[in-house]
Amino acid sequence: MSAQAPYYESRYIRANHPDRPQALWLRETLLMPTAGDPVADVWVMVFDPDGSGNRALKEPYSLDATSYEYDDWTARIGAATLDDRSAQGVVTGGNRSARWDLRITPGLDAPVKLLTERAYRARVPTAKTTVRHPLARFNGALELDDTRVVVDDWTGSVNHNWGTKHTPAYAFGQICGFDNAPDSTLEIVTARAAIGGFLTPAATLFVFRHEGEEFAVRSILHSLQTHARYRPFAWTFGGRIGDHMIEGEIVAEPEDVIGLTYTDTDGGQKYCYNSAIATCRIQVAGKAFSRSELVASRRAMFEILTDTRHDAVPLLA
Numbered sequence: 001m002s003a004q005a006p007y008y009e010s011r012y013i014r015a016n017h018p019d020r021p022q023a024l025w026l027r028e029t030l031l032m033p034t035a036g037d038p039v040a041d042v043w044v045m046v047f048d049p050d051g052s053g054n055r056a057l058k059e060p061y062s063l064d065a066t067s068y069e070y071d072d073w074t075a076r077i078g079a080a081t082l083d084d085r086s087a088q089g090v091v092t093g094g095n096r097s098a099r100w101d102l103r104i105t106p107g108l109d110a111p112v113k114l115l116t117e118r119a120y121r122a123r124v125p126t127a128k129t130t131v132r133h134p135l136a137r138f139n140g141a142l143e144l145d146d147t148r149v150v151v152d153d154w155t156g157s158v159n160h161n162w163g164t165k166h167t168p169a170y171a172f173g174q175i176c177g178f179d180n181a182p183d184s185t186l187e188i189v190t191a192r193a194a195i196g197g198f199l200t201p202a203a204t205l206f207v208f209r210h211e212g213e214e215f216a217v218r219s220i221l222h223s224l225q226t227h228a229r230y231r232p233f234a235w236t237f238g239g240r241i242g243d244h245m246i247e248g249e250i251v252a253e254p255e256d257v258i259g260l261t262y263t264d265t266d267g268g269q270k271y272c273y274n275s276a277i278a279t280c281r282i283q284v285a286g287k288a289f290s291r292s293e294l295v296a297s298r299r300a301m302f303e304i305l306t307d308t309r310h311d312a313v314p315l316l317a
Contacts, residue, residue: 005032006164006265009068011075011082012043013104014276014301015138015156016176021256021298023047023156023276024142024149026089026100028075028082030068033265040066040077042091043317044098044144047276049255052147056258056316059093073132073160084132084158102140102151104158106133112187112207116218125193127163134185134209135176155182166264166305167191168199171230173250174301175280178294184210186282188237190228204228204237208246208282211289215244232273232310233257233302248282250302254312261315262305270305273313278302 003009012027027043040063045056059078067076075082080089087102112131113120120128138154157176170191178184188206192199204226207216217226217239226239233254238247252275260272280300285291309315 003030003032005038006034007032007162008164008166008265009162010160012159012161013082013087013102013136013138013156014159014174015136015151015154016276016299017154021047021050021277022149023299024151024154025274025276026082026087028077028080030063030066031263031265033263033267035267038063042077042080042089043260044091044100044142045258045274045276045317046142046144046147046149047256047258048147048149049277054255054258054316055144055147056260057091057093057096057098057144058260058317059091096145098142098144100140100142102138102142104133105137105139106158107135107137109133109135109185109209112185114187114189114205114207114218119218123164125163125167126165127161127167129159129161131157131159131174131187133158134187135183164265165194166262166270168194168270168305169307170305171228171235172301172303173235173278173280175296175299177299178280178296179299181210181292181294184208184294186280190230190235190237202228204239206237206239206246208284210284210292210294213286213288215241215246215284215286217241230304232304232306232313233275233278235302243287245285246282248280250278250280250300252278252302254310256298257313259310259313259315260317270307271309271315272303272305273310274301274303276301
């Protein structure tokens with residue numbers, strides 16, 4: 001690894017069952033803090049509140065057991081590997097275990113970049129993100145403890161996050177196909193940055209693709225024409241740029257959310273509350289596409305990062 005502390009990196013996939021509120025989320029992460037030892041973690045999460053229940057497993061490894069490549073975008077932590085076309089792994093820790101073998105069909109959609117090219121090169125924001133494949137297909141199987149999940153033509157995404165510090169407070173959403181518009185996608189974030197120990201006002205950025213067109217807000221300047229408000233676990237948002245308009249909400253029930261503990265590059269801890277089976281409803285209109293109401297019922301990803309524990313959702317990892 002050529003990166004120096006402070007640094008973190010996350011490569012992850014997520015996918016949803018085509019008909020049921022069931023989803024998987026697999027992550028391979030690196031953390032190089034300013035104080036303490038670096039660590040690589042493998043995370044396995046299964047959302048199945050109407051079936052076997054939500055489950056999560058996190059297993060740490062040393063950097064000696066880690067290989068991250070960038071030219072061919074491959075990652076290996078222990079016996080877990082991830083690239084653009086496959087995810088395989090075996091994880092054991094204590095009396096728990098997980099194993100998976102998934103084939104990924106990337107699709108033809110271009111990567112989603114939530115920031116401007118200038119912002120990706122700059123020191124600020126400290127957290128960067130891209131969606132390498134926003135409408136990927138997944139096939140294979142995953143086992144977590146005594147639960148086996150058969151993945152048969154699930155839809156999801158392949159993602160890459162990195163930076164020198166996590167965004168201190170945010171809501172993040174991702175929709176890989178709506179019920180009534182399966183080829184449309186939405187990537188959205190409402191976030192507050194930390195500058196000099198103070199939190200900035202929240203800014204909302206998004207990339208929405210629909211009917212072959214893209215409507216996006218990637219800069220702080222254009223974010224002045226957006227609005228958003230979120231709480232656990234409801235988020236309303238909207239924006240109007242030129243001839244394009246979007247208004248929507250993402251909501252999740254507590255039983256559809258998994259709680260996780262994240263460690264930042266300064267050693268501090270945050271609480272991540274994630275649902276891969278949230279519901280998103282949006283209204284859109286534009287010169288290039290017709291006025292529409294789109295719904296993704298219990299298949300949207302909705303994540304909140306916060307300093308506050310929420311007792312209604314247990315921390316599973």
